[in-house]
Amino acid sequence: LISTKKYTIIMVKQKGTPPKITRYISNIISPGTNFEYQTESSENNIVSFIVDENQGIYSVGYSAIDVTTGKTIINEMHSTRDDKTYALDELFNLLQTYNTAEIIVTLDNNKIDKEWISNYLELNQYHTSFNSSRCKIDYQNELFARVYQINSFLSAIEYLDLERHPYTTESLAILIEFIIEHDELIIAKMNRPIFLGASRYLYLGNNALEQLGVISRDSSELTLLRLIDKTSTAFGKRLLKERLLSPIIDKEILEARYDLAEKLIERSDKYDTHLKNIYDLERISRRLKLQKLHPMELTYISMSLYAIAKLLKDCKQDSIEYDSKLDDKIEEFRKYLIDTFDLNICSKFRIEQIDDNIFRYGVYPNIDTLLQNQKDEIGKLEQVITHIDSIVEAKQIKNSSKSGYADIGYLESEGFSINLTKNRFTMIEKELKESFVTIEDTHHFFKDFHYKRLKNSVKINSKLFEQITQTYESNQVKLVALVKERYIKSLDELDKRFSHLLNEIISFVANIDVAISNAKCAKKMQLTRPIIVEGNGYEAIGLRHPIIEANENSGIYVPNDIYLGEGIKTEHNHITRNASDGNAVNGVLLYGINSSGKSSLMKSIGLSVILAQAGFFVPAVEMKFSMYDKLFTRIVSKDNLYKGLSTFSVEMMELKNIFNRAGTNSLILGDEISQGTETESGLAIVSGAILKLLDIDAHFIFATHLHQLKNIEQLQNIKELIFLHLGVKYDESSDRLIYNRELQLGMGSSLYGLEFAKSLHMDEFFLKNAYTIRESIIGNKSELKT
Known part of the structure; x- marks a missing residue:
């Protein structure tokens, strides 16, 4: 009832002997304070966070306690004028990363829209309560000294090195107070809080963990976490x-x-x-x-x-x-x-x-x-x-x-x-x-x-x-x-x-x-040890997608070679190097029909980076990399539905976040950016994004159908940008599409949508008219005319 259905149970005991019996509340067990009856091996964090907002700029204090292990995790994030929701996005990542059983939310002022915050952070999936009481500094010091057994001439907040993090200290005090109200015995002798900060971790932007399939809200889905x-x-x-x-x-x-x-x-x-x-x-x-x-x-x-x-x-x-x-x-x-x-x-x-x-x-x-x-x-x-x-x-x-x-x-x-x-x-x-x-x-x-x-x-x-x-x-x-x-x-x-x-x-x-x-x-x-090298680059030989490969229904996964950046000595003459004539490769535009494997290839790159920088071996014959400090994804997924935003709105928000947060050691993986708008605007947005990322010297791979990008003047003669495709053709004799899962030079054919429709044996009248219309649009005959 507590773990699965998120009930809160009040434990009532009695003392004395008949007829003088009195009953009293001994403790309250909620999903986050479930100490005695926790059966799952995963962590069971109860979380408190404070959200402050000033002219649309957000600040957040985050605290999480697992009462079953005594572990405390804390952090504080601040947005900027140019990146007003950074703190909320970081908070969202924390809620996804650390298993959360229950949340206490404190809003710093009445102007903050409770419903908007709930939707943005997708709080509907958690057992959530809103708190209105606040904790003064003296009370915070008293709580921390008692719970963390602090006996020092410094104040408890100073002893914990939190004097510069007021949102964090108050969120932690509110959390401790909440647990004490439920069961004061389970909060004693806690381990010293761990302040996460950001300096030693790979920044994962735009919900990369879920978009890449590292974790999932669907418990039946095979994730990288479950796989390894x-x-x-x-x-x-x-x-x-x-x-x-x-x-x-x-x-x-x-x-x-x-x-x-x-x-x-x-x-x-x-x-x-x-x-x-x-x-x-x-x-x-x-x-x-x-x-x-x-x-x-x-x-x-x-x-x-x-x-x-x-x-x-x-x-x-x-x-x-x-x-x-x-x-x-x-x-x-x-x-x-x-x-x-x-x-x-x-x-x-x-x-x-x-x-x-x-x-x-x-x-x-x-x-x-x-x-x-x-x-x-x-x-x-x-x-x-x-x-x-x-x-x-x-x-x-x-x-x-x-x-x-x-x-x-x-x-x-x-x-x-x-x-x-x-x-x-x-x-x-x-x-x-x-x-x-x-x-x-x-x-x-x-x-x-x-x-x-x-x-x-x-x-x-x-x-x-x-x-x-x-x-x-x-x-x-x-x-x-x-x-x-x-x-x-x-x-x-x-x-x-x-x-x-x-x-x-x-x-x-x-x-x-x-x-x-x-x-x-x-x-x-068949994973191999990744090799960390100096420079600014990434090279994978025979890279595979581990989750697709593990799925018995997916068949044999065709590996690919990929090279990004510069400064990595390579003994391999693979297609990425050929496409760039040996120059640095900062950006790749990847073309192909939707089922050709573009997204899978991009995800395999992201997964290999996460595995390598978490200390695990990778699904490749060989992988060399200089460590990235930021990884962003813009991959079509269902997560935008939870926030109540249109696909295009989410695309632009995530692209904005990338521009504000990416830098030289960043990797950006984008799948069909600007698919939610008309072609002309889409071309302009993708072109502008490419130029922006090239300007900050980030590495990126964009999967796209926009063949007109080759005609954009500003993108011509950029040596650091290469065009690759995953080919597909319709085989008349076998009446089926033939996928070539290996990377090939150039954009490939720009005409493949109708060929895919033909392989599905769609209505002949429809196909005939569609081919005629396409020919009139492009001004010549179809390359694959029947």
Whole structure:
């Protein structure tokens, strides 16, 4: 109900005993504060953001907390006079990148249109509430100091380095306050907030992740994320998603990721067994901090540590570097668990179900004393049973070896009793009632006991049993209370001693898990290690589209070679280089019929860049690139429908964003720009866009049908701009279109629409008239006249 249907559930508990019972709200569980019942392995962020607007220029403060891991992500974005919606676009990207379960929206002034903001950010897909209360600076400092355990002569805001980000600090304070109102226990001991900034990440503009198919709102759609995720641990899965959706521009980090994956390619299988036996230690660590860890989860930690110890052994054999002290630290952690807890008993209990001792003998003497008292009380009952058994045995047939004829019973409403089958009781009733048993120097006569005849048995009770029950139950209440008290203290001790180690383990194992996933994909999908080079360029040999290739219904994907920029030494004489006569290639105009593969080729380039700059291998025979700092897409997709804008409006908005934000190290992928307007304006807009992007020295590929571009005076004799096409022709003999998926020089034929219509066996009358009209338009006969 909480995760799937986005319900908010109010938990009501009661205290006291009848008739004086009071009920109170213990906590409120909403999609974002779902700590106890979260089953999905992906992150579960609750988000708060503030939007401010001044003369159409927006500023945004963003905060996200995953209460299940304690991770806090924050950012602050500001638009400019020339790019007024930049902050909102960045906010949209954050909501797409980091899995969002619930949103609290605060608008800085009443002039901001709530409905427009909701549509622009597509908030209808989230559980969203609007907030009107604000948080003053003093209150923010107080909250942060408490939640992030700050004890410094600096203010909490200064300590977190957020004094220059007022929108961020207030959005975070509002978020923390919201969580406290729901359940103040789950917000304690949070990790220090991570300020995202923009300097180390590849900027992904115009919803590039969704337009390229890296992620999708359709859960049934095969995405790049789903395709390359071969991780075995929950926290490894989260790290892989974080890396893929947040590519970086740090060569040193990327090379380290490549190195590790390359080292594991031939060894990936042996690590799988270990990784699959590791539980979600990231969430377990968070539960430990909050003293909400269930005893059964201690067994999860122990089993995970055992698997990790084996993993480290393999790492050592494969010369994978890690802290040499980690082995001893893990062994110390395991030994502490085994020496402190009876893990077999722990495995039976959630924290609220504890009704037995879960500690090893000797850890807590006062618990051992209570347990001994319990055993002594049960021992009294066993003495009674021994007496009854002796009478039964005396009455049995000679040489019978049967023993244990009576047994102890317990009902919460009645206490302890001793049960005997009706036949055996009948056999010994006279002798039993004439006997007695001595316990602690006191004689207890069976003639004074109570006998309740049931259908097949007899239940025996007595005042002795009532005393035993009273003592036992009193001790049991003390025992359970003491075990729970000591358990909570033990969790605190575990956290103090081993929380840093857990964080170290989580980081190391997640990194190995993602590298193993990368290695598996490299083997299965024939991916190769990208090569980061100096200069300003991109070259791919035998580039493929991984998602289309993985779709069994798509057939064999035909690879292509592509070269952009300059300064990359190449040993390949492929078509892009031929088209440019060896000059720098800043722009490519790509022609071809809609089904020829233009969009797929462009997307494959974008996907390869994202993969490479996230530290993953790429679907190409070889790929060399100098890192891009910005990637923009303008690919026809359904996302514009959500914003309530026309196709042409969205095209122009996204083109404007590209002009405002692109630079020298930018890559722009555009699919049929200006298709939403008439030909003359379309030609002018595309020509102007080409000239603008050439002027800022960006790299771009535009798929287009506008063959008239070759006649635009301003575009002639530009060496950095080349024309390529993906050919198609109608084969009369086989009555079908033949697609040549490989790039070819030039624009190709400008006449192919009717040929496609003909291959569909459309009405002859329609085709005849269409050909006649086309001939009259172009002033000569059709190139493919039948």
